Amino acid sequence: MCTFVHIALCTIVRMGKTDTPQTSHNTIARQTKQISQNAATSRESSSNHLRHNDPLRRQRIIEACLEVIATKGVNGTTHRAVAAAANVPLGSTTYYFSSINDLIYRSFEYFMIQSADTFQNRMKRAKTQTQAIDAIIGTITDDLLSTQQSLAVNLELYAAAAHDARYRNITTQWMAKTQHALQLHFDARTAQLIDDIIEGATIRRAMSHPLPSIEETRAEARDALSRLLPQAKPTK
Structure with missing residues (x-):
């Protein structure tokens, strides 16, 4: 996403060279804000997609965690071990649980x-x-x-x-x-x-x-x- 924003900003700067300094600054500010909003919307859409397409994922993670606790103990229970047992991406465990x-x-x-x-x-x-x-x-x-x-x-x-x-x-x-x-x-x-x-x-x-x-x-x-x-x- 950082690369995308960087390219977009460069494009905006080139497009704004014919404007006055103040107009160019305002244009860049508005378009930068729009890019950030679009990126946030994209992230939210991805999160909603995750929830809607796998509503039982949180439950599977909990059940997998109990399996890991039983075999490795509390001290051996990690996000990575639970994600592997639940067959879900590693990020899923941190998405549903704060720690x-x-x-x-x-x-x-x-x-x-x-x-x-x-x-x-x-x-x-x-x-x-x-x-x-x-x-x-x-x-x-x-x-x-x-x-x-x-x-x-x-x-x-x-x-x-x-x-x-x-x-x-x-x-x-x-x-x-x-x-x-x-x-x-x-x-x-x-x-x-x-x-x-x-x-x-x-x-x-x-x-x-x-x-x-x-x-x-x-x-x-x-x-x-x-x-x-x-x-x-x-x-x-």
Whole structure:
């Protein structure tokens, strides 16, 4: 664009040589302003074209960021790595997000909202406390621990929250949403204790070597819940 403006200005100067100095100056000023306006319009048009032709690009970038976080950790997450994972131009990540920290934060926030909504839907579908207990165990084994990516993103969020208060906003919201959903079936204190069991079971499995099987984790979660809720004991 700089070359284009330079050529245009040179042309204007040559055209203005027959004018008086004041007329030439005014002509150059007007035409320079028009060139700048045209360039700005072109940039805005390009941005609108990007948004209109790929409305899901921002979402793809967030999902790709979660993949990168799961494999490389927060410290290894860069604009370049996310752009490659999302298969988008590098400039797309900076277009939608003000910084890499903003992108990471929004990705964790999205992960939290999706997880909390899934749990809430499980609790809403449960009609009894027994069904709610089954749903809680399902959350641990089928949602939070269903894939290595889910497990890794969980742990990365915990680690980020331990170092940065901004991420504690996300974990605090997550706990509040979880306990609110649990209170569809349990009192507030019991809901808090159940949430502790969910968090503990998730972290324990992640930190164990070798990893316990899903069946073992399910049995341990039911045992822990049964010590708080007698109706959680497995039927023989």
